Amino acid sequence: MLNDHDSAASPFTVLGRSSQCAARRGELRTAHGTVQTPVFMPVGTQATVKGVMPESLWELGAEIILGNTYHLYLRPGHRLIKKLGGLHRFMNWSGPILTDSGGFQIFSLQQLAKITEEGASFKSHIDGSAFFLSPESAVAVQQDLGTDIMMCLDTCIPYPASYREAEAATSLTGRWAARSRAAQGERDRLLFGIIQGGMYRDLRLRSLETMVEIGFDGYAIGGLSVGEPEELMYEICETTAAGMPRDQARYLMGVGTPRNLVEAVKRGIDMFDCVMPTRNARNGMLFTSRGRLVIKNARYHDDPRPPDEECDCYTCRHYSRAYLRHLYLAREILASVLMTIHNLSYYTGLMAAMRQAIEQDRFLEFYRDFISRQQPDDRPAAD
Incomplete structure (x- = not known):
């Protein structure tokens, strides 16, 4: 270095x-x-x-x-x-x-x-x-x-x-x-x-x-x-x-x-x-390693997976997409708390990954991998 x-x-x-x-x-x-x-x-x-x-x-x-x-x-x-x-x-x-x-x-x-x-x-x-x-x-x-x-x-x-x-x-x-x-x-x-x-x-x-x-x-x-x-x-x-x-x-x-x-x-x-990671969390949008996830979408009503299967934050270790969707639709405060924890964890983890990629002089490899993994936005469905 x-x-x-x-x-x-x-x-x-x-x-x-x-x-x-x-x-x-x-x-x-x-x-x-x-x-x-x-x-x-x-x-x-x-x-x-x-x-x-x-x-x-x-x-x-x-x-x-x-x-x-x-x-x-x-x-x-x-x-x-x-x-x-x-x-x-x-x-x-x-x-x-x-x-x-x-x-x-x-x-x-x-x-x-x-x-x-x-x-x-x-x-x-x-x-x-x-x-x-x-x-x-x-x-x-x-x-x-x-x-x-x-x-x-x-x-x-x-x-x-x-x-x-x-x-x-x-x-x-x-x-x-x-x-x-x-x-x-x-x-x-x-x-x-x-x-x-x-x-x-x-x-x-x-x-x-x-x-x-x-x-x-x-x-x-x-x-x-x-x-x-x-x-x-x-x-x-x-x-x-x-x-x-x-x-x-x-x-x-x-x-x-x-x-x-x-x-x-x-x-x-x-x-x-x-403000995006915190504001979007309160509005039911999660940032993940595969792109954005809108928790109110009907497809998550019985989804047992964590928000991001590659994330080890508190939220992803303990809660399912189905539970977060339930909390969000019920307007429970815990929905905002748990989704904010995840989004901020994702952001800080992203920065840590970039720091490591620069240290190892493989940033463009990291960049190309990041871009390739981003799926189209998970648009809200009509529930």
């Missing part, structure tokens, strides 16, 4: 690279532990990964989780969390935590928000009360939360967007990033810059150059998986990742399906987050 650690200041070390593609194996050091990459971060928006106890997260292989600045700022409030010992103690999670700055949530609630040079004015989606987040206050909130990896406040660009709109938003993200870095003060926690640019290659590279000039502890690709075709997402991801610093972590925000993760690792991405 190589040790590609070009900068003594970087918290990230590349431990190995594929000789066949851009996939890489590394580790990221944080205040609450070292994370092995490529890694998937379960989403704990409201200081909880829905349906899963923190102890279960450890057991299923999660190393780092994600919280959200916007939601925790509104409820219960960063000052309360700080008073109660910080986010780790508040939610009983001793491992690393990354917090998204809230830029995507503000983008998602455009009808409630106004973006200016100073920051984002918005109304709470909970009770309509007025709030304001600037690049500086977004950093301050995350410092109060005690997060390990903070994200700069950014302006997410919709798809489609005109070149002029994308250019203006990308420039604003750059100016906000410089203000975020200046506001950080003591650098005892990591701060990542976010690369925007919409679907325009030159704007992506310009944003990347701006972020590298400012200098961050890691770099994220934002503004993908916002409705664009998958092939365009892969193209932008590959172009951007190829220019990102070799010795720092690369994070693709809000992506995605298992296929998305495998494709992005192939293109050199190290970190991921997405």
Whole structure:
């Protein structure tokens, strides 16, 4: 294994690279532990990964989780969390935590928000009360939360967007990033810059150059998986990742399906987050080694097999498809719990398998096998 650690200041070390593609194996050091990459971060928006106890997260292989600045700022409030010992103690999670700055949530609630040079004015989606987040206050909130990896406040660009709109938003993200870095003060926690640019290659590279000039502890690709075709997402991801610093972590925000993760690792991405494994579990969709399984389909009403016969998670060791289907149709809470455990186990297991494939320099073999095993989606049947 190589040790590609070009900068003594970087918290990230590349431990190995594929000789066949851009996939890489590394580790990221944080205040609450070292994370092995490529890694998937379960989403704990409201200081909880829905349906899963923190102890279960450890057991299923999660190393780092994600919280959200916007939601925790509104409820219960960063000052309360700080008073109660910080986010780790508040939610009983001793491992690393990354917090998204809230830029995507503000983008998602455009009808409630106004973006200016100073920051984002918005109304709470909970009770309509007025709030304001600037690049500086977004950093301050995350410092109060005690997060390990903070994200700069950014302006997410919709798809489609005109070149002029994308250019203006990308420039604003750059100016906000410089203000975020200046506001950080003591650098005892990591701060990542976010690369925007919409679907325009030159704007992506310009944003990347701006972020590298400012200098961050890691770099994220934002503004993908916002409705664009998958092939365009892969193209932008590959172009951007190829220019990102070799010795720092690369994070693709809000992506995605298992296929998305495998494709992005192939293109050199190290970190991921997405609500898909937890949200889809609550909606009765399981990710398996053979593709997606929709548990309400009638064909599973007496199926004694586990959700995935190649999985050794708690759910697959103890429960049948028939039982999970019964729980789901009966609207029992346990259905969401058990299916969330499986989906997160599948995601963390997928990342571990990719790490091993890179270590053994057989990633393209892994990639081809993964693609060949994916069956057509298990569409819901009319029960």
